[in-house]
Each structure stands twice: as structure tokens, then as C-alpha cells.
Amino acid sequence: MFDRNLVINFHAVEDPVWMEKILLFLDRNYKLISIEELDEWFKGKAKLTNSCLLTFDDGHRTFFSNVFPLLTKYRIPACLFVSPDIITKQENFWFRKVQYYFSPDFVKHLQSQNGFSIEKNSLYECRNKMKSLKYVEISEILRTYEDKFHPALMEYENITQEQLKEIHKSGLVNIGAHTINHPILANESYETSKTEIVESIEKLNELLNYQSFSFAYPNGIPELDFGSREQAFLKMMGIRYAFSTRNMFLSKDIDKYSIPRTGLVDETIGKAKLKLVLGPAWDFFKNIGKVGETEISIRQNIVQQRKG
Ligand SMILES: [Zn+2]
Structure with a gap:
């Protein structure tokens, strides 16, 4: 077999x-x-x-x-x-940060920053849409999200x-x-x-x-x-x-x-x-x-x- x-x-x-x-x-x-x-x-x-x-x-x-x-x-x-x-x-990968930050606020933020339409509101959809971006654009989305929403610190993983x-x-x-x-x-x-x-x-x-x-x-x-x-x-x-x-x-x-x-x-x-x-x-x-x-x-x- x-x-x-x-x-x-x-x-x-x-x-x-x-x-x-x-x-x-x-x-x-x-x-x-x-x-x-x-x-x-x-x-x-x-x-x-x-x-x-x-x-x-x-x-x-x-x-x-x-x-x-x-x-x-x-x-x-x-x-x-x-x-x-x-x-x-001792950094975390961007796609793991997206998973950690994923929330209705994060989806809204992503939509407002990049004009993405996020229909399913799923982590899978958000992450895959972000995979169409350059790394500098991704890190800017994450940085502005952190500045605006002050999420709890993510532990090094x-x-x-x-x-x-x-x-x-x-x-x-x-x-x-x-x-x-x-x-x-x-x-x-x-x-x-x-x-x-x-x-x-x-x-x-x-x-x-x-x-x-x-x-x-x-x-x-x-x-x-x-x-x-x-x-x-x-x-x-x-x-x-x-x-x-x-x-x-x-x-x-x-x-x-x-x-x-x-x-x-x-x-x-x-x-x-x-x-x-x-x-x-x-x-x-x-x-x-x-x-x-x-x-x-x-x-x-x-x-x-x-x-x-
Ligand atoms: Zn990998």
C-alpha cells in the first residue's frame, strides 16, 4: 500500500x-x-x-x-x-501574531487599512488575504493595530x-x-x-x-x-x-x-x-x-x- x-x-x-x-x-x-x-x-x-x-x-x-x-x-x-x-x-512570526490578534476589531482594522472585503470573517480568510501583501505592509498593519488597540503582549513561542x-x-x-x-x-x-x-x-x-x-x-x-x-x-x-x-x-x-x-x-x-x-x-x-x-x-x- x-x-x-x-x-x-x-x-x-x-x-x-x-x-x-x-x-x-x-x-x-x-x-x-x-x-x-x-x-x-x-x-x-x-x-x-x-x-x-x-x-x-x-x-x-x-x-x-x-x-x-x-x-x-x-x-x-x-x-x-x-x-x-x-x-x-525572540520575535513571533507575523502569521502567528495575526492568529493571536484575530478578533472583530482586527478584521475591521484590516478592512480599513487595506480595503480588503473580509466576507467570512475567518482567520483563514484574513491570513490568506494578507498573504497577497509585502512584508512591510503586513508589519504596518500589525504595528498600527497594536498602537490602536493595545492587545495583551504575546508571549515568545x-x-x-x-x-x-x-x-x-x-x-x-x-x-x-x-x-x-x-x-x-x-x-x-x-x-x-x-x-x-x-x-x-x-x-x-x-x-x-x-x-x-x-x-x-x-x-x-x-x-x-x-x-x-x-x-x-x-x-x-x-x-x-x-x-x-x-x-x-x-x-x-x-x-x-x-x-x-x-x-x-x-x-x-x-x-x-x-x-x-x-x-x-x-x-x-x-x-x-x-x-x-x-x-x-x-x-x-x-x-x-x-x-x-
Ligand atoms: Zn513557515
Whole structure:
């Protein structure tokens, strides 16, 4: 049944019991590989069947508390993608701030600042509409919201520098960069996109005193979130593997600067199994009847409105 190779993508993992169940399920059904083994496969030096690489984006504190102890316990390799300034400056990501601030006031503020029509008043809609903006515009919305409404201070929610170093030292987790501010790179100017990528790699390498070779694009949808411009910056920086969030199985002829990943959030084992077996067909079934409500359609509509 599980005869394909794939990469799985997780973000924050709030429930360690769920994580352990998923890890044991994956461990029973796949060979859980490291990025070095994936590298050997791409180079034609190793055969892979029924193999799976686990990746975790953003470096949320739950990676250290809920995931890393399990990876160590079962000796499961993984990749972690982090934004170095977020960790050294103890900042929170913009999309997590939006989640924290989300309220009727925030929706009104967003509408008045950008003229967005927010019909569903949902966090999903707000966040996806904001993904059509440049990072400076997003931070201005957040700054003016904070000035006007004085929300309660948001606690720092990512891993610390010491934790990052401990994870790195374990040798079990390959750490790669994930930009400085988590912008939608395709929205940014040439210079900003370049700085976001180059500085995040340089700062990460310096922090861990090593040469990183992997990267995950923020949000990760090919064309919509990144393109050949970003891939060229990564090649220039010595990155060999860059991960997207396009849901597909692995094949040897895929672009190593757009490696597909299947996302898991908090699915039951049954649903996770279905998602992993169906691969890209899962998205097709999931989106039936959701015309205009998927992330891609929400964002493409905004692009159309801006042009029109
Ligand atoms: Zn991310």
C-alpha cells in the first residue's frame, strides 16, 4: 500500500500523544530517512522504496518539547527549518501574531487599512488575504493595530538559541533556513527577496557554525509563493535542497529546488493514512465543492482585484 517515497511537513505540534501515534504509524509503514539518505538517492548511490523524510517548519517551541524527545527516543531523523532572527531576537512570526490578534476589531482594522472585503470573517480568510501583501505592509498593519488597540503582549513561542544548538548537536536533525521574516517571497522586490534568503542562510550558518544546505520556502506554494528568482538565490548560497508545500510523491526527476511535501496537522491516523496513500488526489477530493474558498482561489482573486 505504501509503495511511494515522500516528504512530510509538520508545523507546531501541540499534542505529544498525537505526535507519538503518528510517528509510530509512520515508522511501521515507511523507512524513515534522513536528508543525507535522500541526497544519496538523488545522486543514484542508494535505492529508496517506501521511504519518508519528516520535516518541521518554523521552529515552534513545541518542536523542542513535544517532537524532539520522541525523535531521540525512537532515533528518527528529521529536518527543521527556522528563521534565525526570530530566534535570536525572540520575535513571533507575523502569521502567528495575526492568529493571536484575530478578533472583530482586527478584521475591521484590516478592512480599513487595506480595503480588503473580509466576507467570512475567518482567520483563514484574513491570513490568506494578507498573504497577497509585502512584508512591510503586513508589519504596518500589525504595528498600527497594536498602537490602536493595545492587545495583551504575546508571549515568545518559538525555540530558544540554546535549544536550537542542542537540536543541532544531536546529529539527528538537519537544520535549514526559512527566511528572516517569513514573507511571501514572490510578493517582494528582487532585493528584498534576495536579502530574506541570503541573510537567513548566513545567519543560521554563523549561529550553528556549519554550512546548511537545505531550505524551506515560507508558505511554499510553487509560483504563488516563490519562483525561479528565489531558486537562483538559493543555488548561489550553496543550498542543494529546497522544499515546497506542493502535495506530491517524490520522483527522481523532480526539481531539487522545489521538493514536494505532504502536510500533516492534527489528522486522525485514519485520515493521515488516506492523505498519504492518495497523495495529490487527496487535494482534489478535499476541494470538491469549495470553489472560491481554497487558499489559492482566495489569493488569486485578490491578485485579479488589484489588477482590475
Ligand atoms: Zn513557515
